[in-house]
Amino acid sequence: MSQSKETNGHVAGALGSGLAPGAGRLAGLADIAVHADGSARDEAKIAHAQALAEAADAHLTVFLANHIALTPIPPGPGSEWLMAEIVKQSEKAGGETEEALRRRLPVSDAPTEVRRFDEMLAGLSNAAARIARTSDVFVMGRPYGETRHWPELVDAVLFEADRTVLVVPPEGRFPAVPRSVVIGWRDSAECAAAIDAAMPFLRACDLAILASVSEGGSDEERHREPAADMARHLSRHGVDVEIRHLSDWARPAEALIREAQVTGAEMIVCGAYGRSRLREFILGGVTRDLLSECPVPLLLRH
Structure with a gap:
């Protein structure tokens, strides 16, 4: 089992607009989180979350979930090495995903940081709940439909953290401030x-x-x-x-x-x-x- 690895510090437009947090058009929102996994579905979620953060003059945290998929390995010679190697390769892939995400992250006036977590599903759920507890809203993709898309994280934010989820459809663009x-x-x-x-x-x-x-x-x-x-x-x-x-x-x-x-x-x-x-x-x-x-x-x- 790997330890949760968290990487912080990516800041774009750190000064924001100079207003007090949550003092924009969406008064009352100071911290917004958005889930990402390096897939094509990140674009719609991140774009909407950035628009929210800019409208509220809020801080944006990109929660990058790197799932370490460990299958049961029978005990025996080499099993610990094999498990460690799987974790090592997963963390390497997570680092590459993070670098790619940072490169394509749109420039924003909202203070933004990327936090990566390398964990199995239970660990990622716990990490999502922890981030959600200090966020006013957590932006996620649609978890059901033609394919499953991280429903466990939606449940973690709603029930473990008792916080707000904003589910963004994978298609279409929507205003941050709905009419x-x-x-x-x-x-x-x-x-x-x-x-x-x-x-x-x-x-x-x-x-x-x-x-x-x-x-x-x-x-x-x-x-x-x-x-x-x-x-x-x-x-x-x-x-x-x-x-x-x-x-x-x-x-x-x-x-x-x-x-x-x-x-x-x-x-x-x-x-x-x-x-x-x-x-x-x-x-x-x-x-x-x-x-x-x-x-x-x-x-x-x-």
Whole structure:
């Protein structure tokens, strides 16, 4: 087992704009992290994270995950040497990936550092949680869909660190400050936490749509009063908000995505995993569906 290797210190535009941290258009964000692994999917994530950091005048940390894939090696002569050699070669590959990433990292006005971690998956999850605890938002790629893309790290940030994840689709470019935002509303602790985490975006946008999805028409009425309470709360924070009741949708995630498409919203905010992750994995659920299909940046908090 290797020790976690962390390399720090890449700084581009270290002075930033001269404003206090978090004093830009996205007031309230001072530290942003973004996951990278050296693949082609890094480009969209890093570009969006840099735009966020510049809009907020925030510090950006690029979390470079170098996965050391150790397979079980039977004990015996040479086994320790073989394990050490695998680790050595993985760390060498990680160094090459880091150098390539630094070369293609776009020039930015935001103070930026690259931190590389050479670890097995459990170690990378722990490292992601540690970085997330001192970050206001952690930008990641879509973990499900046609291929799996580091869902373990998304879970680590949401559950181990109890922090905010912003999932960026692999295709398209999106503004750092969304003009309109769809909030998937439920009267739940997870939803309230997500709205609180999204407040920098909600204050900066032109319109927030508080969308309550009813899977059957009979339960629409019981959502009305809590939704009105939340709308008043958002209004007191300076957010221009509308309430929409979306009735008779078999799949709430589809309703939220459709509402975003119809209204031109550039972000969806949702509480993550209102029921157990295992149940969502087996039966499906709003969070899992959004993590697989959401076509715009998706802000989640548990």
